[in-house]
Amino acid sequence: MSIEKTRKGFVVALAGVPNSGKSSIFNKLTGGKAWVGNWPGVTIEKKVGTLRLDSVEVEVVDLPGIYGLTAYSLDEIIARNFIVEENPDLVIIVVNATNLERSLYLALSILELGANAIVALNMIDLAREQGIEIDYQKLSELLGVPVVPTVAVTGSGLQNLKKLILERAKGGKARLNIVNYGDDVENAIKKVEELLKSNVPELLKKYPSRWISIKLLEWDEDVIRKVKSYAGGDEVIREVERIRAELQNKIEDLELYMTERRYQKILEIVRSIVRQIKPKGITWTDLLDSVLTHRVLGVFSAIAVLYMLFRFAFEISTPFVDLFSLLINGYLHDWILGLKLLPPWLASLLADGIVNGVGTVLSFLPLITMFFLGLAFLEDVGYMTRIAYLVDKVFSKFGLSGKTVIPLVIGFGCNVPAVMATRAIEDENERKTAALIAPLATCSARLPVYMVIAYAIFKRAAGGVVLSMYVWSITLALLVALALRKFVFKGSSTGFVMEMPPYIMPRPDIISMKMWERTKKFLRKAGTVILIGVVFIWLLSVTGPSGFLGVNALSSPELLEHSWAGLLGRVFSETVFKPLGWDWRTSVALIFGFIAKEIVVGTMAILYGVGEKGLPATLAKLHVFTPVTGYAFMLFVLIYVPCVATMATIRSELGSRYMLFALTYELILAYLLALTVVGFGHLIGVS
Amino acid sequence: MSNEILAPKRLKFVTVVSSAFGVVYLILGTCGLLAKTSHLCLTEVTPANVGMSVLLISIGAILFSSILTLRRDITLSLASSFVGSLLAVSAMVIQVLAVGATWLDYIINGQSFGKKELVAGLLRADALLGYFMLMLFPVVFKTVKKYVIKSS
Numbered sequence: 139m140s141i142e143k144t145r146k147g148f149v150v151a152l153a154g155v156p157n158s159g160k161s162s163i164f165n166k167l168t169g170g171k172a173w174v175g176n177w178p179g180v181t182i183e184k185k186v187g188t189l190r191l192d193s194v195e196v197e198v199v200d201l202p203g204i205y206g207l208t209a210y211s212l213d214e215i216i217a218r219n220f221i222v223e224e225n226p227d228l229v230i231i232v233v234n235a236t237n238l239e240r241s242l243y244l245a246l247s248i249l250e251l252g253a254n255a256i257v258a259l260n261m262i263d264l265a266r267e268q269g270i271e272i273d274y275q276k277l278s279e280l281l282g283v284p285v286v287p288t289v290a291v292t293g294s295g296l297q298n299l300k301k302l303i304l305e306r307a308k309g310g311k312a313r314l315n316i317v318n319y320g321d322d323v324e325n326a327i328k329k330v331e332e333l334l335k336s337n338v339p340e341l342l343k344k345y346p347s348r349w350i351s352i353k354l355l356e357w358d359e360d361v362i363r364k365v366k367s368y369a370g371g372d373e374v375i376r377e378v379e380r381i382r383a384e385l386q387n388k389i390e391d392l393e394l395y396m397t398e399r400r401y402q403k404i405l406e407i408v409r410s411i412v413r414q415i416k417p418k419g420i421t422w423t424d425l426l427d428s429v430l431t432h433r434v435l436g437v438f439s440a441i442a443v444l445y446m447l448f449r450f451a452f453e454i455s456t457p458f459v460d461l462f463s464l465l466i467n468g469y470l471h472d473w474i475l476g477l478k479l480l481p482p483w484l485a486s487l488l489a490d491g492i493v494n495g496v497g498t499v500l501s502f503l504p505l506i507t508m509f510f511l512g513l514a515f516l517e518d519v520g521y522m523t524r525i526a527y528l529v530d531k532v533f534s535k536f537g538l539s540g541k542t543v544i545p546l547v548i549g550f551g552c553n554v555p556a557v558m559a560t561r562a563i564e565d566e567n568e569r570k571t572a573a574l575i576a577p578l579a580t581c582s583a584r585l586p587v588y589m590v591i592a593y594a595i596f597k598r599a600a601g602g603v604v605l606s607m608y609v610w611s612i613t614l615a616l617l618v619a620l621a622l623r624k625f626v627f628k629g630s631s632t633g634f635v636m637e638m639p640p641y642i643m644p645r646p647d648i649i650s651m652k653m654w655e656r657t658k659k660f661l662r663k664a665g666t667v668i669l670i671g672v673v674f675i676w677l678l679s680v681t682g683p684s685g686f687l688g689v690n691a692l693s694s695p696e697l698l699e700h701s702w703a704g705l706l707g708r709v710f711s712e713t714v715f716k717p718l719g720w721d722w723r724t725s726v727a728l729i730f731g732f733i734a735k736e737i738v739v740g741t742m743a744i745l746y747g748v749g750e751k752g753l754p755a756t757l758a759k760l761h762v763f764t765p766v767t768g769y770a771f772m773l774f775v776l777i778y779v780p781c782v783a784t785m786a787t788i789r790s791e792l793g794s795r796y797m798l799f800a801l802t803y804e805l806i807l808a809y810l811l812a813l814t815v816v817g818f819g820h821l822i823g824v825s
Numbered sequence: 826m827s828n829e830i831l832a833p834k835r836l837k838f839v840t841v842v843s844s845a846f847g848v849v850y851l852i853l854g855t856c857g858l859l860a861k862t863s864h865l866c867l868t869e870v871t872p873a874n875v876g877m878s879v880l881l882i883s884i885g886a887i888l889f890s891s892i893l894t895l896r897r898d899i900t901l902s903l904a905s906s907f908v909g910s911l912l913a914v915s916a917m918v919i920q921v922l923a924v925g926a927t928w929l930d931y932i933i934n935g936q937s938f939g940k941k942e943l944v945a946g947l948l949r950a951d952a953l954l955g956y957f958m959l960m961l962f963p964v965v966f967k968t969v970k971k972y973v974i975k976s977s
């Protein structure tokens with residue numbers, strides 16, 4: 139193939155209903171790592187990858203799922219605009235074989251648009267399990283485009299898909315008139331087509347006249363706007379209005395009628411291609427759902443599942459965390475200090491600064507990885523939508539739909555994707571509310587802080603104390619949502635519409651990919667932001683207004699108090715944090731934790747020093763916290779500010795005003811709540 | 826209609842046995858909750874542990890509901906036995922792993938791990954009952970599998 143062709147790039151878009159396997163196909167085609175998960179609405183922005191076929195370089199675009207070419211939520215708009223406006227050279231319509239009606243509705247919409255398309259009939263393995271066999275050759279005849287059966291997760295059928303992409307790269311025409319709308323409407327369509335030809339010929343260079351006509355008759359706001367933007371467009375619209383009025387004498391609700399005609403056609407197609415090889419009956423998914431989405435039993439199941447996932451991550455990782463801590467803070471630290479050839483300042487920077495600071499954070503790697511494993515399992519098995527369904531009733535009392543639970547659960551991993559995930563929420567006010575409470579989801583970066591404090595003070599009850607942070611996290615998110623929905627983004631829950639995907643056995647390769655991707659982000663953060671933060675804090679602790687204090691500053695409290703860090707910390711510990719009973723070191727930790735919450739632990743490790751028994755032991759020995767001030771501290775860290783990355787995301791999703799709003803409300807809420815805890819502690823006589 | 830799908834005997838067996846276990850789970854779960862206040866309840870098997878107790882009660886409720894719904898809704902009844910015993914077995918696995926983890930932790934920290942603690946951990950209610958449920962699970966699974974295939 140010529141270089142020109144490669145340069146120009148051949149663009150293939152993946153389109154389909156949510157949860158049909160677009161991202162899975164994308165990953166297999168491009169070797170990419172698009173996020174996949176077993177619930178509708180995983181992908182919320184377009185993702186581009188490349189596929190080399192012979193010598194052709196194909197640009198593959200993964201899109202969010204859509205049900206039709208009329209878009210409601212932000213993610214849908216992204217997909218719709220790409221298909222309609224950007225004219226990809228080829229559209230792979232990913233059809234979910236277990237959900238043919240919905241999928242075909244979208245397929246027909248895309249074909250009506252005149253796109254050069256092929257159909258990937260995905261998830262045929264699941265369809266077969268349900269006793270369904272699909273005659274894909276017949277489907278191909280009926281739609282007038284090639285159809286390839288695929289199983290995205292195993293890669294079966296993808297070779298054929300690639301072959302077809304190459305073939306269709308030369309172009310291909312779609313059948314535009316698969317659906318017959320009945321004589322009256324068909325005549326009207328013809329009339330409008332004529333109108334378009336004579337009034338806005340320019341527009342027809344981009345879109346087929348039949349498609350524009352159909353959309354105009356359906357009174358599609360977007361297409362109306364498009365037509366109006368051309369000279370002569372206004373006249374067309376006026377004429378269409380007249381034609382519509384005429385039609386409505388015979389057909390009352392034109393839009394509904396046309397949708398019904400499409401569904402009739404789809405039923406016809408489905409009937410002729412689907413063969414039920416086993417009698418239809420109860421599936422595993424039905425059976426499980428009868429308990430898991432049961433009003434009462436579902437709640438019991440959710441409690442059991444979530445509690446076990448929690449134990450799995452937190453208890454089983456303990457020995458590994460301790461081992462890491464021993465190796466890093468014990469052996470590695472001492473080994474570096476013992477190296478004779480290093481100048482003392484460098485040894486201190488490496489051992490007391492980097493190894494203690496970054497190392498203490500890294501020692502939680504086993505916990506964090508196992509937590510990610512649990513999260514990936516939850517996402518892939520298909521249980522997320524069931525949790526959403528179960529909590530919907532409760533959430534609606536707070537002005538949210540059950541859907542909001544998905545960003546919150548994702549937020550337990552990291553708040554950044556959580557804020558993005560709110561794009562899938564249709565109602566604008568509800569989406570903004572969800573994005574603003576997402577930082578309250580207690581992310582994995584806060585885990586090291588909880589673990590350190592909880593093990594330092596609460597010992598045996600540490601697990602319960604950490605678990606209580608999750609309860610606080612959800613409770614506060616709901617309460618803030620309630621306030622926001624009452625006073626700022628007024629409105630009530632828009633209700634719960636969400637498809638329940640079938641349960642699938644999570645695949646080890648996908649689970650481990652997802653676990654590794656999240657872990658990689660954590661490691662990258664440790665090697666960059668946390669590292670820089672830690673070095674900076676080390677510098678602030680060994681220098682002061684009187685210059686270099688010497689590396690001994692870190693081991694002598696009097697000297698350390700006169701470092702920059704000491705001065706800075708005291709400004710806070712003797713003023714705003716005074717009523718909370720936190721010392722200056724803790725105050726410094728909080729200030730820098732603003733960048734990334736792991737730095738809280740890193741800072742404490744530098745300023746208090748870590749022995750081989752780990753940071754909790756040191757904190758316990760030094761009596762840094764009482765149970766009350768410690769618990770208040772954990773709560774404060776949970777709430778006080780979204781990290782810098784989350785703030786940037788809120789800014790790009792909602793704008794600077796809302797970012798500042800999130801920052802302010804969180805600071806105030808955190809402070810007041812910490813104060814309440816300390817006050818309450820005094821009241822009942824625990825100090 | 827669906828009564829004909831399964832041998833009634835087998836169905837009854839699964840339901841009765843899992844509901845009976847459900848009762849035991851419920852009792853031991855309640856014991857765990859009361860262990861703090863009443864010494865009668867505090868045993869090796871049910872130490873005062875809120876998390877464990879809540880877990881036991883949840884599993885117990887699901888298992889027990891199997892018999893309550895048998896007449897009304899066979900699917901729900903079977904599903905309760907299945908989900909309940911699946912959760913019960915998972916709870917046991919997690920507890921055994923957790924005991925193993927604690928044991929490893931003692932080794933890493935250079936402490937000696939009492940045999941007594943090990944035994945207590947492995948005989949805690951969620952583990953202990955789980956061993957029995959592990960024996961029951963294959964039967965429940967087979968029954969449910971038959972039901973799903975036959976009716977689908």
Ligand SMILES: Nc1nc2c(ncn2[C@@H]2O[C@H](COP(=O)(O)OP(=O)(O)OP(=O)(O)O)[C@@H](O)[C@H]2O)c(=O)[nH]1
Pocket residue numbers: 154155156157158159160161162163173174175176177178179180181182201202203204260261262263264288289290291292518642648
């Ligand atoms: N059994 C089976 N599972 C599949 C197949 N294709 C995808 N999956 C699973 O189905 C789920 C959804 O896949 P995704 O690739 O995330 O779907 P998507 O179309 O990108 O979904 P959205 O981004 O939400 O629109 C994942 O859990 C996949 O592992 C398939 O052919 N067979």
Ligand SMILES: [Mg+2]
Pocket residue numbers: 160161162173174180181201202203
């Ligand atoms: Mg996707």
